[in-house]
Amino acid sequence: xxxxxxxxxxxxxxxxxxxxxxAFAQDKPDSFxxxxxxxLSGPAAAYGMPGRQGAEVMIEQINAAGGIGGVPVSATFVDxxxxxxxxxxxxxxxxxxxxxDFMIAALxxxxxxxxxxxxxxxxxxxxxxxxxxxxxxxxxxHPFFYRPNGNTIAEFMSYVLYFLDKNPDVKRVAIIxxxxxxxxxxxxxxxxxLKSLKPGTEVVAELFPKMGSSTYQTExxxxxxxxxxVIFSNLWGGDLENFVRQAAPRGLFRQSQAVFALGExxxxxxxxxxxxxxxxLGDGWWRSPDAAKLGATEFAxxxxxxxxxxxxxxxxxxxxxxxxxxxxxxxxIEANGGAWPSKEQVTAAMEGMSINTLTGSMTFRADNDGIVxxxxxxxxxxEGIEGPVLTDMVRYDGSKVLPPEGEDPMVWxxxxxxxxxxxxxxxxxxx
Amino acid sequence: MKRSALVTAAALLILALAPLALPFLQFVLTIAIAKxxxxxxxxxxxxxxxxxxxxxxxxxxxxxxxxxxATTLGITDFALLIIGSxxxxxxxxxxxxxxxxxxxAIFFAMLNLAVSMVIYALASKLYGITGGTxxxxxxxxxxxxxxxxxxxxDGLLYYTAIVLVALLGYLVHRYLKSPLGHALSAxxxxxxxxxxxxxxxxxxxxxxxxxxxxxxxxGGAIAALSIGHVLPEFAFWTESGHLVLTAVLGGIxxxxxxxxxxxxxxxxxxxxxxxAAEAWNMIVGIALLVVIFFLPRGLFGLFxxxxxxxxxxxxxxx
Numbered sequence: 001x002x003x004x005x006x007x008x009x010x011x012x013x014x015x016x017x018x019x020x021x022x023a024f025a026q027d028k029p030d031s032f033x034x035x036x037x038x039x040l041s042g043p044a045a046a047y048g049m050p051g052r053q054g055a056e057v058m059i060e061q062i063n064a065a066g067g068i069g070g071v072p073v074s075a076t077f078v079d080x081x082x083x084x085x086x087x088x089x090x091x092x093x094x095x096x097x098x099x100x101d102f103m104i105a106a107l108x109x110x111x112x113x114x115x116x117x118x119x120x121x122x123x124x125x126x127x128x129x130x131x132x133x134x135x136x137x138x139x140x141x142h143p144f145f146y147r148p149n150g151n152t153i154a155e156f157m158s159y160v161l162y163f164l165d166k167n168p169d170v171k172r173v174a175i176i177x178x179x180x181x182x183x184x185x186x187x188x189x190x191x192x193x194l195k196s197l198k199p200g201t202e203v204v205a206e207l208f209p210k211m212g213s214s215t216y217q218t219e220x221x222x223x224x225x226x227x228x229x230v231i232f233s234n235l236w237g238g239d240l241e242n243f244v245r246q247a248a249p250r251g252l253f254r255q256s257q258a259v260f261a262l263g264e265x266x267x268x269x270x271x272x273x274x275x276x277x278x279x280x281l282g283d284g285w286w287r288s289p290d291a292a293k294l295g296a297t298e299f300a301x302x303x304x305x306x307x308x309x310x311x312x313x314x315x316x317x318x319x320x321x322x323x324x325x326x327x328x329x330x331x332x333i334e335a336n337g338g339a340w341p342s343k344e345q346v347t348a349a350m351e352g353m354s355i356n357t358l359t360g361s362m363t364f365r366a367d368n369d370g371i372v373x374x375x376x377x378x379x380x381x382x383e384g385i386e387g388p389v390l391t392d393m394v395r396y397d398g399s400k401v402l403p404p405e406g407e408d409p410m411v412w413x414x415x416x417x418x419x420x421x422x423x424x425x426x427x428x429x430x431x
Numbered sequence: 432m433k434r435s436a437l438v439t440a441a442a443l444l445i446l447a448l449a450p451l452a453l454p455f456l457q458f459v460l461t462i463a464i465a466k467x468x469x470x471x472x473x474x475x476x477x478x479x480x481x482x483x484x485x486x487x488x489x490x491x492x493x494x495x496x497x498x499x500x501a502t503t504l505g506i507t508d509f510a511l512l513i514i515g516s517x518x519x520x521x522x523x524x525x526x527x528x529x530x531x532x533x534x535x536a537i538f539f540a541m542l543n544l545a546v547s548m549v550i551y552a553l554a555s556k557l558y559g560i561t562g563g564t565x566x567x568x569x570x571x572x573x574x575x576x577x578x579x580x581x582x583x584x585d586g587l588l589y590y591t592a593i594v595l596v597a598l599l600g601y602l603v604h605r606y607l608k609s610p611l612g613h614a615l616s617a618x619x620x621x622x623x624x625x626x627x628x629x630x631x632x633x634x635x636x637x638x639x640x641x642x643x644x645x646x647x648x649x650g651g652a653i654a655a656l657s658i659g660h661v662l663p664e665f666a667f668w669t670e671s672g673h674l675v676l677t678a679v680l681g682g683i684x685x686x687x688x689x690x691x692x693x694x695x696x697x698x699x700x701x702x703x704x705x706x707a708a709e710a711w712n713m714i715v716g717i718a719l720l721v722v723i724f725f726l727p728r729g730l731f732g733l734f735x736x737x738x739x740x741x742x743x744x745x746x747x748x749x
Contacts, residue, residue, distance in 0.1 A: 039505060039713060040709060041709075076705075078704065079704060079709075079711060082700070082704060082711070084566075084658065084660060084662050084663055084664065084702060085462050085654070085658060086701075086704060088458065088658055089458050089459045089697075089701055090461065090701070090704055090705065091703060092455050092458045093455035093459075093701065095455075096454050096455045097455075109565055110564060110565050110566055110660075110662055113565055113566065113568065113660060114566070114658065114659065114660035114662075117568070117581070117659055117660075118659070121580075121581040133565055135562075139568070140568075179555075180555065180564035181558070181563040182565065184558055184563060184565075222734070360516040376608075394739060417523040
């Protein structure tokens, strides 16, 4: 009896001490809790899972090196396949837990558009790791939502610059994109860029197959009949792989120059013919010269050891989101005199931040959009490396291909002239 | 009867107090109530033996109506937005109902599905108007001229939704007890006899269809204001299937059924996603199987046991 009451008072005293201790040292939590939003199920997981795997590798590496400001990172993964309502309720649930420090969300542009105002409302520093719609910061400011990523304008314009340089005689262009905003946006950007940089080019086919189609035979027939010089596509995941598998035997890639904007993420899964133009929607090609200098190789080695394959660019985008988060916290800790920063201080650290990610430099503009370079190349092979790699590369300066802040992007593209193309670096210039 | 009113009041009270204990539940429950309204619409038609596999279209119409009124027409008042979207949704309900209620059984289900997929396609393809698959933003509305922070507006929206559950729930209850409501069940049990009694099955069903569309519209408007963003996926057929499932799972014998089903599904979903990001689909599936095996009258069966009502007191078995 006596013993138990002593025990009880002891426990109470220690609990009190612990509570008091944590109150004073509240500045530094036991673990750095973040929410990571990506697709874990359904067809989009083809893109979402490399993102998750990139996150796992980054967390291991950060924790092995002592965590962020000495605090180990612990992530809660959330499946975006559950739809916007589910994603928002998970964001709120995590955000309302006082232990949550940071969010990395999301893959889908629709989800980013829905989450950005909620990030502001909850004052939760958030980094959009993949979503790239140029609508995100077009109408409203989102002081708590940052995107270290560039947007669709810079991404798709770069492909047009590249294929125009590669095929100066191009007259007929065909477009085959997935049937949702991402595909339609890309088609508009490609058409507008062509109109400004090479007037007189004809768009001979514009196809928007449904996502998750099992057969592309009608589209392939249509493309064959239209005899385009260049076929542009931002199909991705299983759709892109299906399309390539069905189009290659029918000789489509011998007839036309194919441009697969998201090709790098699929080139290890499907035999893409050499000479196809692919890219990484940014600078996330882990074998690029800059990336090799910045530490992407160590990341890739750890990734290969863990998952038995090369990291594709969604994994690099995710890894770079972690780099941004880590840098923001470290800057905020420094600015705070070594004490653990508040969420507002972390957000303030991201304002205008300029850092090196694993694959290049990244600078946040005043509208929180990140300026990153755009790497585009052609599939080829290099001695000593198994599997396809990007050759004949170019690296476009991110600030030159991004429309100026506050300007309507389509109007800006309309104002460009063929001289713009002439002033750009040429394919093969990035070695 | 007295007892059921008591249990309903207790349930509403629990609903009202839940966010105080777990703040994140407020959003989950707001969405659950929103979908509960749409499921109640489906349940109404189920009483007449009609399964609508496209009711999410009215949910989406309600949501998009709120978004359009707020952005294009500049109507920012909270009450006007909800009333307006309900009216628009009801209008489309009557419009589509004009030809849809001529059909029965699988034809009714399939035609609803077809119309809803047309709405889905329009929402995702009319890029310039609806924002395509990226959807439309819905700003925080004003409340009788006052501008609120999003968080306090969310609180207001939640309690308004609970009041609406009580109010509209009671009205639907009265409707089902009225001759028009009984005629609705009669369509299921014996349509020919109903016509011989001099009651038009067509107009009975059209009324019910309009009411059910209005209910789904209320739900859609609440969801749009709560999420702050509308997307074409609101009208997708899986969402319609979800509504039918919610209605059946909750039980269609009483007004509380669809709401019970909706709250149950949303909470199971949230817990499953929170604790097993990889296996949430399976957990939700297992939870559904458990309810279907052990509560053949849906979750409403539990309610009936609580209030001591006999299971045969309810409306037609399907």
